[in-house]
Amino acid sequence: MSEDIIYIDSNTLENFMRDVFIGLGVPKEDASIIAEVLITSDLRGIDSHGIQRCKMYYDRIKEGIYEVKTKIDVIKDGPTTALLDGNCGMGHVIAYKAMQMAIEKAKKYGLGAVAVRNSTHFGIAGYYSLMAIKEGMIGMAVTNARPSIPPTFGCEPMLGTNPLTIGAPTDEEFPFLIDCATSIIQRGKVELNARVDKPLPENTVIDDEGKIMTDPNKVLEKMLERKASLLPLGGKGEDTAGYKGYGYATVVELLSAALQEGIYLRDTLGIVENGQKRLKVGHFFLAINTESFIGLNSFKKTATNIMRALRGSRKIPGESKIYTAGEKEHFVKIERKEKGIPLNKSLQNDIKIMQDELGLDEYSFPFS
Ligand SMILES: NC(=O)c1ccc[n+]([C@@H]2O[C@H](COP(=O)([O-])OP(=O)(O)OC[C@H]3O[C@@H](n4cnc5c(N)ncnc54)[C@H](O)[C@@H]3O)[C@@H](O)[C@H]2O)c1
DSSP, rough: OOOOOEEHHHHHHHHHHHHHHHTTTTOOOHEEEHHHHHHHHOOOOOOOTHHHHHHHHHHHTTTTOOOOOOOOOOEEOOOOOEEEEEEOOOHHHHHHHHHHHHHHHHHHHHHEEEEEEOOOOSOOOHHHHHHHHHHHEEEEEEEEEOOBBBOOOSOOBBOOOOOOEEOOOOOSOOOOOEEEEEBBBBBHHHHHHHHHHHOOTTTTTETTSSSSSHHHHHHHHHHHTTTTTOOHHHSSTTTHHHHHHHHHHHHHHHHHHHTTTTTOGGGGGEEEEEEEEEOOEEEEEEEEEGTTTTTTHHHHHHHHHHHHHHHSSSTTTOOOOOOTTTTHHHHHHHHHHHHHHEHHHHHHHHHHHHHHHOOOOTTOOOOO
16 A cells, blocks of 8 residues: 555645645635635654645535635624634635734733634644744634534434644644544544555444444445544443543534534534525634743743653653653654655545646656
């Protein structure tokens, strides 16, 4: 399989994705934001949410599900809080501007919290936490998503894979950044496995009778019928505390829907408005200015000590390294900046389709 992989320089791929969105009518500045979020995912080794998602956005834009010209309404604006309506624009652009607003509020008043309704899929939640980290702040970003996680003891997908992302600056080359779904495996990883026909790990997905499933293609098919569910962090039932993941996924749903009178649970599967299908979600962003507490330098010093103590603690025999969240992605980024972004056959095919349909002849890929 590895002989099918082709590496493409990250700048070229970012430009290509930007031009795909411009070709679909997205304004240049917005297309650059979307491409930046997508390439950040690929560079950080999050293969599920970068170029792999580009064709999904492409198809949805062509179906009219997303508005290419993103219009954000400010519904409410206070010193430390805001409520925005994204009007079904491009989720990455809405999320970027919402976190920017949270950061500006935190610069002035110590905290910034922005809730968003009527947005769309925004890619990796961690990108928006990183925006706060770059300003010396703690950043949190959450979003709800299509129903995938069942409640504990249930077998109907109800909650999205609802990522809960929190990051903080350190004195090291890389910050702390926990950026993941509240399910054990998220839909993008199922798609990745399906593209290369690789079975899913045991105890990550159940069918509509609670039985374990491992065939990624079958899982995707059954998910469309709402007959497969992605288990929450902690897994099935109570023995390994699946109710903890279920609880955190519910927190994300609340922050993404209840504060903003937004879409939740089954409605995230799609609703029809004026004859047009919409796939809406909500988000919530928080920026905490460390200067309003102990100050950035002191915060970073303690944060760094915590990270180093964790990595320096006793290891299980046979294990060579303990990581802290955000570390692996930093080193993958260095490697991929050098080597390029790996594209499997299926992604090469997606790129070819978008390139041909939009006539992006200025790009010459080895497979085009
Ligand atoms: N927009 C959406 O609807 C949506 C939904 C779900 C997930 N996502 C995104 O998908 C991406 C991938 O999510 P995922 O659930 O597959 O993530 P994952 O399971 O790959 O976990 C990644 C996180 O775990 C950390 N990590 C990995 N190994 C570690 C180790 N040994 N020690 C310490 N930390 C370690 C990483 O640094 C990272 O923060 C995320 O960026 C998330 O935001 C988006």
